[in-house]
Amino acid sequence: MIFREVEDRDLIAKARRGHVEAYNVLVSRWEKRIFNYLLRLVRQREDALDLSQDVFLKAYQNLKKLDDPAKFPAWLFRIAHNEAFSLLRKNRPEGEMTVEPRMAEASGGLFPIEMKLAVRGALDRLSDDQREAVLLKVYQGFKFEEMAEILACPVSTVKSRLYTALDLLKQTLAPVKMGGAE
Amino acid sequence: MSCSIDDLKAYVVGEVSRSERGVVEDHVRGCQSCREELDRLNLTRSALTSLEDEEIPQRIAFVSDRVFEPRWWQTIWHSGPVMGFASAALLAGAVLIHGFARPAVVDAAKIERRVEAQVSTRLDAAVVKAVSDAQAKQSADFAQVLKATELERQADLANFQQATEYYEKQLHRFEVASNEGPAQ
Numbered sequence: 001m002i003f004r005e006v007e008d009r010d011l012i013a014k015a016r017r018g019h020v021e022a023y024n025v026l027v028s029r030w031e032k033r034i035f036n037y038l039l040r041l042v043r044q045r046e047d048a049l050d051l052s053q054d055v056f057l058k059a060y061q062n063l064k065k066l067d068d069p070a071k072f073p074a075w076l077f078r079i080a081h082n083e084a085f086s087l088l089r090k091n092r093p094e095g096e097m098t099v100e101p102r103m104a105e106a107s108g109g110l111f112p113i114e115m116k117l118a119v120r121g122a123l124d125r126l127s128d129d130q131r132e133a134v135l136l137k138v139y140q141g142f143k144f145e146e147m148a149e150i151l152a153c154p155v156s157t158v159k160s161r162l163y164t165a166l167d168l169l170k171q172t173l174a175p176v177k178m179g180g181a182e
Numbered sequence: 183m184s185c186s187i188d189d190l191k192a193y194v195v196g197e198v199s200r201s202e203r204g205v206v207e208d209h210v211r212g213c214q215s216c217r218e219e220l221d222r223l224n225l226t227r228s229a230l231t232s233l234e235d236e237e238i239p240q241r242i243a244f245v246s247d248r249v250f251e252p253r254w255w256q257t258i259w260h261s262g263p264v265m266g267f268a269s270a271a272l273l274a275g276a277v278l279i280h281g282f283a284r285p286a287v288v289d290a291a292k293i294e295r296r297v298e299a300q301v302s303t304r305l306d307a308a309v310v311k312a313v314s315d316a317q318a319k320q321s322a323d324f325a326q327v328l329k330a331t332e333l334e335r336q337a338d339l340a341n342f343q344q345a346t347e348y349y350e351k352q353l354h355r356f357e358v359a360s361n362e363g364p365a366q
Contacts, residue, residue, distance in 0.1 A: 020244050020245070024244055032235055032238050033235070036235045036236055039236060049239060049240060052242060057244075116233055119230055119233045122229075134230065138231065159188070163191045166223060169229075170223060
């Protein structure tokens, strides 16, 4: 992990000097994470791919503004967050309510594909803010402080969004999982 | 520790320290409701992580654009290792040139002799010049005194001649008077 960080730092330094190939290596390391984060946030593959390209283009154009190369991941996800919410705001009028979470029905054993569909459904029923908090913590492994930087909000807000999301997901996923195990 | 659902959530998402982790685990062992809550949270997390990342359908890559590429001198200028090597080479060259340009061993005795010779030469020249100046000044003074003495001698000579002429005239006058007087 340490070596990886050093290598990323070297690549960032080279990319800052105009080495496009170095930046392409950096992109190849992060594109899958960024794409999946955006895909689960905007839920449209084409949009997620377009946004991913925009994110990496903006990151390249603003690479010299990155003060600390060690903060590249949080900085990159901050750009992705801005791009995603710009699209979400454009596609959805302000004030539109998200679908209320519903209690999962206790059912028999779930196949993996069914579990994935259930998880996707549960994530989709979260608000954008709540879903993003889950994506950054559970799927991307950021600390609360890093999430606060990415989302430009206090740590208390990050916790509130995540904990509320976990409550909602738990209502949907835990009974299903427990039912499936029985 | 009292029952705290937020502490359990922080525990599940890995945002507790090692000591806090022990506190939560101790509490859960003795609290049925918190243990059940923790089980549900863990199941939720397991369900979430069962969702695997998808492969990106199209790789993202950027093509080098020559307009935005740095010029060769910018590449060298911004390259730390290259600049470092160039600086080291320049320094090494300067040291070598300096080493070849100056004598390897300093002969102090030779330098001392050379300095002494130069000082002696300059001293001799200064003495000669001082003697010459003194002689010239002495000659000038002598000539001036000689000239003054000559002028004074000529003036005395003129006075003597003038006096001689006066006495000769007086003598002639007495002779004429003696020849003419007793005849009356």
